[in-house]
Structures are given as C-alpha cells and as structure tokens.
Amino acid sequence: MVLACHVNPDGDAIGSVLAMAEFLKNHGHDVKMVVANDFPGFLHWMPGSEDFLVFEKDAEACKTAIAEAECIIMLDFNNLSRSGILHNEIGKTRCPRILVDHHRDADLCQFYCAMTNVAVSSASEIVAEIILHYGKEQLTEDICTNLLVGIMTDTGSFAHSIFHPRTFEIVSLLVEKSMPYTLVHQLVYDTMSENRLRLLGFSINNRMEIIEDCATAIIALNKSDLDKFNYQTGDTEGVVNFPLSMDKIKMSVLVTERQDQIRFSFRSKGDFSVHELAQKHFKGGGHTNAAGGTLTCSFDEAVAILKSVIPEYKDLLNEK
Numbered sequence: 001m002v003l004a005c006h007v008n009p010d011g012d013a014i015g016s017v018l019a020m021a022e023f024l025k026n027h028g029h030d031v032k033m034v035v036a037n038d039f040p041g042f043l044h045w046m047p048g049s050e051d052f053l054v055f056e057k058d059a060e061a062c063k064t065a066i067a068e069a070e071c072i073i074m075l076d077f078n079n080l081s082r083s084g085i086l087h088n089e090i091g092k093t094r095c096p097r098i099l100v101d102h103h104r105d106a107d108l109c110q111f112y113c114a115m116t117n118v119a120v121s122s123a124s125e126i127v128a129e130i131i132l133h134y135g136k137e138q139l140t141e142d143i144c145t146n147l148l149v150g151i152m153t154d155t156g157s158f159a160h161s162i163f164h165p166r167t168f169e170i171v172s173l174l175v176e177k178s179m180p181y182t183l184v185h186q187l188v189y190d191t192m193s194e195n196r197l198r199l200l201g202f203s204i205n206n207r208m209e210i211i212e213d214c215a216t217a218i219i220a221l222n223k224s225d226l227d228k229f230n231y232q233t234g235d236t237e238g239v240v241n242f243p244l245s246m247d248k249i250k251m252s253v254l255v256t257e258r259q260d261q262i263r264f265s266f267r268s269k270g271d272f273s274v275h276e277l278a279q280k281h282f283k284g285g286g287h288t289n290a291a292g293g294t295l296t297c298s299f300d301e302a303v304a305i306l307k308s309v310i311p312e313y314k315d316l317l318n319e320k
C-alpha cells in the first residue's frame with residue numbers, strides 16, 4: 001500500500017500520511033510513504049518522517065513502491081496534478097486510489113473511493129475520525145503527535161478553519177497521548193533561522209504593497225530577494241498570513257519566483273473565496289480562506305496579471 005501527499009508538503013500533509021501509515025502498519029499492512037520533494041526542516045522531527053520516500057532524492061525507490069502498490073491512498077490533496085512529479089507514476093498504475101482530503105472541488109473521477117469533507121480543519125482531522133472509528137485505544141503517542149501537528153498547522157494554531165466544536169474534541173483526545181502540546185508547538189514554530197526571520201521582516205517592510213480600495217495586500221518576492229536571504233524550502237511559509245492581521249485587509253497574496261514557475265499563495269478573511277479566484281485565474285484552488293496557484297510566465301508578468309485581476313473582485317472585497 002502506498003500513501004502519498006502533495007508536492008511542497010506542509011504539516012497536515014506529512015502528519016496525516018504518517019498517522020495513517022502507522023495505523024495501517026499496526027494492523028499488519030505493508031505501507032510505503034511517498035512525496036515529490038522534501039519537506040521543510042521544521043517538520044523533520046516528526047515521528048516516522050525519516051521513512052518517507054522522497055522522489056527528488058530517490059526516484060527509483062518511489063517508482064518501484066508506486067508500481068508495486070495494490071492500493072494508493074492520497075491524503076491532503078484531491079487531484080493527481082497536485083502530487084507534482086509523482087503524477088506520472090501514479091497515473092500509470094491501475095490499482096484503486098483512495099482519497100482522504102478536505103479541499104474543495106475534488107476530481108472524483110480519479111478515485112475509486114473518496115473520503116472528502118470541506119467542513120473539517122484538515123486531512124489529519126479526517127484521519128483521526130477514521131482511526132477513532134476503530135477505538136480510542138488505536139491512538140498511539142506518535143499517531144497523536146503527528147495528527148496534532150496536522151491540525152495545529154492547518155488551523156494556524158487553532159485560529160482559523162475550525163468549523164465545529166468536534167475539532168476541539170478530537171484535539172483534546174490527541175493531546176492526552178501526544179508529546180506535550182507546548183513542545184509540539186515549539187518544535188514547529190520556534191525553529192526559524194536568522195535568515196528566515198529577516199526575510200519575513202524584509203517581506204513586510206520592503207515588499208508589501210497595499211491596494212487600499214480592494215482591501216488587499218500583496219507581497220511579491222523575486223528570485224534575487226530569496227537568494228539574498230539564502231532561501232531554504234519553507235522559509236516563506238506563513239509570510240502570507242501577516243498582512244491579514246491588519247484590520248483593513250481582507251485578502252493577502254504572496255507571489256514568489258520559483259525555478260520554473262511563479263507561485264501564488266492566497267489568504268482571506270470571512271466569506272471572500274480565494275479558492276474561486278485562484279481556480280479561475282491562477283490554475284489553482286484550495287479552500288475558501290486559503291488557496292494556492294501557479295503561472296508559468298515571467299515574475300513581472302505574474303505580478304501584473306495579479307494586479308489586473310484583483311479589481312474584478314473589488315465589490316466582494318469591500319463587503320462588510
């Protein structure tokens with residue numbers, strides 16, 4: 001059995017896969033975990049994460065695992081295209097694919113079976129429900145720690161994306177057995193390099209632009225900005241959230257220049273759907289308040305396209 005998560009994995013992707021993998025192993029299954037590229041350093045401590053097969057580092061092992069799988073479970077993404085370079089390998093297989101996800105607009109044709117719910121905090125929350133279905137005693141310390149990371153990171157430490165009290169009930173079951181919550185929080189959030197913190201300061205001070213009449217903030221970082229701070233994977237994680245802490249801002253967008261594409265990260269408050277905007281204009285999507293997208297064009301063109309799209313949403317962005 002192969003468990004896969006999306007390219008550029010975050011805490012929820014890694015946490016949900018690790019927890020599901022351990023649960024299945026505890027029930028005698030042979031499980032391999034695959035991901036397209038490495039995950040950020042602040043997730044490397046997560047129990048079991050050293051067993052991930054990373055395509056970027058070991059393509060052959062990933063290809064073999066996927067080719068031999070009798071079943072592939074995809075967690076925290078809902079379209080094969082989000083699995084990055086794994087896309088081709090998974091696409092070649094004929095085994096059943098199972099989806100466990102919380103993003104909007106799943107392409108259900110790609111799956112044999114789908115557990116998808118957009119009204120939960122995270123894929124980790126769905127995995128917790130699946131495991132709890134078999135009983136509380138199935139929760140081990142490592143399962144709890146990994147699921148806690150997933151829920152904590154996808155909700156910004158329980159600040160958003162919580163749609164019902166059940167999330168807190170699950171979290172309370174997890175913290176009973178997990179590593180101490182304050183330690184988990186510290187291991188994820190208090191691990192910045194000096195460069196990363198300075199990049200955050202630079203992003204806000206030097207690269208944040210406010211579009212007043214659209215209640216929007218844009219932070220655009222080109223390759224030389226990132227190089228200046230010796231950018232490492234994950235260093236821009238969370239940067240997009242800061243502008244939303246301003247009262248007057250309803251949408252925040254981070255644009256970053258990557259090797260062969262321009263990446264967009266969108267966040268919003270309230271009912272304004274960045275999912276729809278990202279889907280319509282930036283070949284992406286995600287959730288109502290958090291979405292991503294990419295364009296393959298120059299950095300300047302990408303920023304220009306963004307700035308031409310935003311005014312279309314002026315009325316919605318100004319709704320109280």
Ligand SMILES: [Mn+2]
Binds near residue numbers: 013102121
């Ligand atoms: Mn997620």
